Amino acid sequence: EAQVTQNPRYLITVTGKKLTVTCSQNMNHEYMSWYRQDPGLGLRQIYYSMNVEVTDKGDVPEGYKVSRKEKRNFPLILESPSPNQTSLYFCASSFSAGGLEQYFGPGTRLTVT
Amino acid sequence: QKEVEQNSGPLSVPEGAIASLNCTYSDRGSQSFFWYRQYSGKSPELIMFIYSNGDKEDGRFTAQLNKASQYVSLLIRDSQPSDSATYLCAVNSPSGGYNKLIFGAGTRLAVHP
Numbered sequence: 001e002a003q004v005t006q007n008p009r010y011l012i013t014v015t016g017k018k019l020t021v022t023c024s025q026n027m028n029h030e031y032m033s034w035y036r037q038d039p040g041l042g043l044r045q046i047y048y049s050m051n052v053e054v055t056d057k058g059d060v061p062e063g064y065k066v067s068r069k070e071k072r073n074f075p076l077i078l079e080s081p082s083p084n085q086t087s088l089y090f091c092a093s094s095f096s097a098g099g100l101e102q103y104f105g106p107g108t109r110l111t112v113t
Numbered sequence: 114q115k116e117v118e119q120n121s122g123p124l125s126v127p128e129g130a131i132a133s134l135n136c137t138y139s140d141r142g143s144q145s146f147f148w149y150r151q152y153s154g155k156s157p158e159l160i161m162f163i164y165s166n167g168d169k170e171d172g173r174f175t176a177q178l179n180k181a182s183q184y185v186s187l188l189i190r191d192s193q194p195s196d197s198a199t200y201l202c203a204v205n206s207p208s209g210g211y212n213k214l215i216f217g218a219g220t221r222l223a224v225h226p
Contacts, residue, residue, distance in 0.1 A: 042218040043157070043201070058213070090156055099214060100145050100205060104156040 002027045004105035006091050012111045013081055021076045021108050023091030031094040032074040033058070033102065034066065036087040043090070049074055050097045081112040117204050119217035128226050132189040136202030136217055139183070146178055146185045147203040151219065157201055161187060192224045 004025045013019055025032065033048040035058075045058030049068040063085055065077040074093075078085060088109050092102040116139045126132045134148075145164050149157035163169045163176040163185065175188040185204070189196055199219040206215045 040218065043216040045213060048213070098205070101147065101159060101162055102203075102214060103159060104149075107156050 002103075004091055004093050004103055006089075006105040006108050008108060009106060010109050012113065014113055015082055016080050019078050019081060019110075021078075021089060021091075021110070023074045023076065023105060024072050025074075025091075025093040025103075025105075026072065027093060027095065027103070028071065029093035029095050029103075030071075030097040031099045031102070032068065033092045033094075033099060034064070034074070034076045035090045035092065036060065037090060037107075038087050046076070046089075048099060050099075081110075083112050086110060086112050117202055117215045117217040119200075119202050119220045121218060122221040123223045124220055125223045125225060126192050128192060128194060128224055130192050130224075132192045132196065132222055132224070134187040134189075134200050134202075134220050134222065135184060136186065136204075137184045138202075138204040138215070140204065140206045140215070141180075141183065142207050143204045144207070145205040146176070147214070148174075148176060148185075148187045149201040149203060149216075151199045151201055153198075189222075192222075194224050194226055197222055197224045 007022045034046040035043045044060045047066040049055045091105040094102045118137045148161040150160050151157045161176040163178045169176045173190045177186045199221045201219045202217040203214045
């Protein structure tokens with residue numbers, strides 16, 4: 001089944017404790033992206049990647065890191081999480097390097113206390 | 114900042130009626146337009162995309178695009194209670210050498226029996 005997977009689906013952590021949210025797609029897609037979704041603010045792009053080893057900042061990259069060492073994986077790293085990073089996070093991928101027709105993973109609900 | 118605007122709703126329609134969802138965008142350079150459906154607590158699901166002026170039909174869904182007026186709409190015919198969800202409009206924004214998707218905050222649709 002073609003899909004984007006994320007782990008974990010739910011995470012409660014404390015301020016400053018490094019964490020990684022994994023994202024994997026099995027569709028051989030070129031483009032991958034991370035979004036956060038907050039009430040009233042919609043989906044905002046954090047980072048994106050148009051290909052292996054090519055990543056760039058989206059609209060809200062502060063406090064996040066990413067890497068794209070393999071085509072299928074695009075982990076999101078929070079080196080020192082803070083409460084304002086409490087949010088619903090989505091990974092997405094697209095066959096198009098331009099990021100059109102993006103397909104989303106199931107989401108990760110992160111709470112930082 | 115390029116914007117995508119949607120009425121937040123809720124838009125309430127009776128079962129069997131036509132639901133009309135609207136979206137306006139500010140970037141005249143946008144070429145691709147997408148509609149996502151998002152059930153509460155779930156990930157956005159791509160349901161329609163349109164690249165050319167006019168109408169595009171897929172089952173009960175019709176997307177309409179008017180680039181001169183910078184608006185895109187989604188019509189849902191024979192609305193069903195299962196259509197109750199938030200509908201996100203996304204518009205590509207070619208800037209900085211790559212395409213990015215700008216999402217509206219979404220319109221909540223409620224279909225009542």
